[in-house]
Amino acid sequence: METIWFSLVAAMLAVYVVLDGFDLGAGVVHLFVARSDAQRRAVLASIGPVWDGNEVWLLASGGTLYFAFPALYASSFSGFYLPLMIVLWLLILRGIAIEFRNHVRSLVWQPLWDTVFAGSSGLLAVFFGAALGNVVRGVPLDRSGEFFLPLWTDFRAGKESGILDWYTLLVAAAAFLALTVHGALWVALKTEGEVQQRARRAAQRFWWALAASVVVVTVCSFRIQPHLSESFAAHPWGYVFPLAALAGLIGMRMRAGRREGLEAFLCSCLFLIGMLTSVAFGLYPYVLPSNGDPAFSMTVTSAAAAPYGLRVGLMWFIPGMLLTTSYFVYTYRSFAGKVR
Secondary structure (H helix, E strand, O other): OHHHHHHHHHHHHHHHHHHHHHHHHHHHHHHHHOOOHHHHHHHHHHHOOOHHHHOHHHHHHHHHHHHHOHHHHHHHHHHOHHHHHHHHHHHHHHHHHHHHOOOOOOOOHHHHHHHHHHHHHHHHHHHHHHHHHHHHHOEOOOOOOOOOOOOEOOOOOOOOOOOEOHHHHHHHHHHHHHHHHHHHHHHHHHOOHHHHHHHHHHHHHHHHHHHHHHHHHHHHHHHHOHHHHHHHHHOHHHHHHHHHHHHHHHHHHHHOOOOOOHHHHHHHHHHHHHHHHHHHHHHOOEEEOEOOOHHHOEEOOOOOOOHHHHHHHHHHHHHHHHHHHHHHHHHHHHOOOOOO
16 A cells, blocks of 8 residues: 555656646746747746646645655655745745736836746756755665755765755756756747747757756766665566656657647656656655665655555545546646647
8 A cells, every 4th residue: 555655646746747847847948939028928828827737736746745654744844844945935936927927017027027937947947856866865864764954065975965965966957957848848839930949949959968967867876876776676677667768858859840849748748757757666665765874764664654544545535636637637628729
């Protein structure tokens, strides 16, 4: 039962990254692909009907984590208190920027909120990537399962490292590039004319940096976290996840020049899902590794709630997710097509 909930939480986080990821990426590129106010309105309109709904998956993932793995929730939310507060403020600023920019016509007002929207979107991608890097690297858990990390120390990926070190910054850069390409492909899919052309060119140019960062991050991850090698060696079938990510990465490049852009965007979705599931598979059964004593690492068993609660929760989770998925399918079908 613990493994089922581990898989469900990982799947929900992957869905969040895919859906809200193109919102963040669109925010990063919109200052570059849109040159006029009308073009920036078109980029915002491409995410306008769905951006707030996409963030529901982040809240749902946090709620599911609290229910299924309360020890992990308590430990991570206290240990990562500072970056979580930063993420909260960035989410607030991003939402305010989207809603406020059209309230006043001014030479200062709209450029200000456009810049806030782009900056908060980019920083969210960076902090989400750094969070993933911390989970892969491990944190200094003690015997009671508690830890605290400063924002940075000496930038070394050791036992005394902070939230930001050379490895987590590397993962953060890769996440920024991945979501930037993802958002550019979404904008190319939803828009026409000059905006579409610029978005397509941006995706093609950033792809090379993304491909290089994926190679570097993969090599460094296996060196930083030995458990990844152990997991893939023990269960070779797990290579299906990184192979899916590789297929998505190559497909993004091969299909990026297509006129409609749907195939390239779907390949980007496959790439993100493949990368995240590869991390989840490689870390299992750990949910939060210790970079000190491996015996202090949190596993799906030690961090999980009582088995009875997990079984009952699953009975309610399934119909709830079916309703949620149906709503999202209806929403995306209702707003399908180009933004004009």
